[in-house]
Amino acid sequence: MQKEIKKTWYFPQSPEEVWEYLTNPELIELWLAKTDFKPIAGNRFQFTNSCDGGDRKPHFTFCKVLEIVPCKLLSYSWQKGVSEDAITLDSVVTWTLTGKDGGTQLHLQHNGFYLLEDVMAHTNGWNGCLNKIIALINTASHATSNA
Amino acid sequence: MQHQTLDAFQVIADPSRRYMLQLLSKDSMTINALAENFDMSRPAVSKHIKILYNGGFISIKDIGRERYCTLKQEGFDELQDFINYFDKFWTGKLKKLEAILNNKSKK
Numbered sequence: 001m002q003k004e005i006k007k008t009w010y011f012p013q014s015p016e017e018v019w020e021y022l023t024n025p026e027l028i029e030l031w032l033a034k035t036d037f038k039p040i041a042g043n044r045f046q047f048t049n050s051c052d053g054g055d056r057k058p059h060f061t062f063c064k065v066l067e068i069v070p071c072k073l074l075s076y077s078w079q080k081g082v083s084e085d086a087i088t089l090d091s092v093v094t095w096t097l098t099g100k101d102g103g104t105q106l107h108l109q110h111n112g113f114y115l116l117e118d119v120m121a122h123t124n125g126w127n128g129c130l131n132k133i134i135a136l137i138n139t140a141s142h143a144t145s146n147a
Numbered sequence: 148m149q150h151q152t153l154d155a156f157q158v159i160a161d162p163s164r165r166y167m168l169q170l171l172s173k174d175s176m177t178i179n180a181l182a183e184n185f186d187m188s189r190p191a192v193s194k195h196i197k198i199l200y201n202g203g204f205i206s207i208k209d210i211g212r213e214r215y216c217t218l219k220q221e222g223f224d225e226l227q228d229f230i231n232y233f234d235k236f237w238t239g240k241l242k243k244l245e246a247i248l249n250n251k252s253k254k
Contacts, residue, residue, distance in 0.1 A: 005234050009241050013248050021244060031244040080156075088160040089229075108237055113230070 004111030012103040019071045022095055033061075039074075041065050062087070072097055078110065089113065155225035158202035163187070164195050168204060168218065175217040178207075 011018050021027045023039045033047040047061040062084050067075040073096050080089040092112040098105045159165055163185060170176060170184060182192040196216060199205045203221030207214055 003230070005230065005237060007237055007241060009245065011245065011248055013252065018248070021248065030247055032240050081160075086160075088154070088156040106241075108241070110233055110237060 003113060004109065006110075007108040009106045009108070010100070010103060011106060014102075015071045015097040015099050015104045018097055018104045018106055019074075022074055022097075037063075037065075039065070039068055039070075041068050045076075063093075066092065067094075153198060153202060155202055155204075155222055155229060158198055158204060158222065159226070161195065161198075164199055167195060167199060167216075171205060171216055171218050175215050177213040177215055179213070181216060 021031065023037065025035050025037050028035050028037060035045055035047045037043075037045045043065045045063050045065070047063065048059075059080070062079040062081070063076045065074075065076050067073060073094070075092060075094040078089075078091045078093045079087045081087040090112070091110060094109045094111075096107040096109075098107070159168070166184070167181060170181060178192070178196060181196070182189055185192055196205070196207070199216075199222070200207055203219055203225065204223070205216045206219045207216055209215075
């Protein structure tokens with residue numbers, strides 16, 4: 001099961017220019033979502049309607065700047081839920097910028113789906129268990145039908 | 148019954164429900180046996196089981212006088228769908244960023 005997302009993208013623009021689009025709220029809104037982002041570690045911010053999952057409810061993503069190295073690295077928590085007190089998706093988005101061939105290699109990593117990992121860690125190998133259970137049920141049903 | 152429309156992540160957001168899945172990953176269990184592991188009322192346990200059932204994480208089968216809960220693939224598939232959704236989400240956003248940057252260079 002896939003547990004994280006990794007993407008590498010090349011832009012002919014300089015890291016400084018790409019960085020602007022990752023950190024300037026007005027520019028972020030052009031391609032990602034409306035936000036009150038500030039490039040300060042520890043700063044809490046939100047994306048609004050950044051993720052429309054089919055229903056028409058407004059969606060919020062609650063974030064916090066975890067690490068910021070100008071023009072090189074930006075990492076923020078990415079939490080979703082109906083409110084900040086009811087988070088159902090807890091994950092981390094990390095952007096890494098590297099100068100390459102006069103442009104920028106932008107790497108995105110979206111991982112740390114904590115609740116998901118918790119479930120998967122504890123239920124891994126459940127397919128094997130499932131076979132055991134099916135056998136058990138069959139035996140039990142057989143016993144019942146004989147009763 | 149309320150809470151019938153929780154998405155897969157909302158289903159697993161609750162620690163008690165994650166623990167139930169953990170217990171069920173070892174073996175199928177009766178609702179009574181599951182309830183013994185929790186310091187909560189029987190109706191509260193039933194509510195969580197109902198949510199897991201509605202989310203497609205477990206199936207419930209009556210065997211004799213007991214109700215057996217067993218893990219089911221469907222709910223887990225939905226979690227995978229969610230990751231796939233974000234995968235597409237970011238590809239779409241990056242394409243948009245690329246288009247904006249390219250347009251800007253041309254001007």
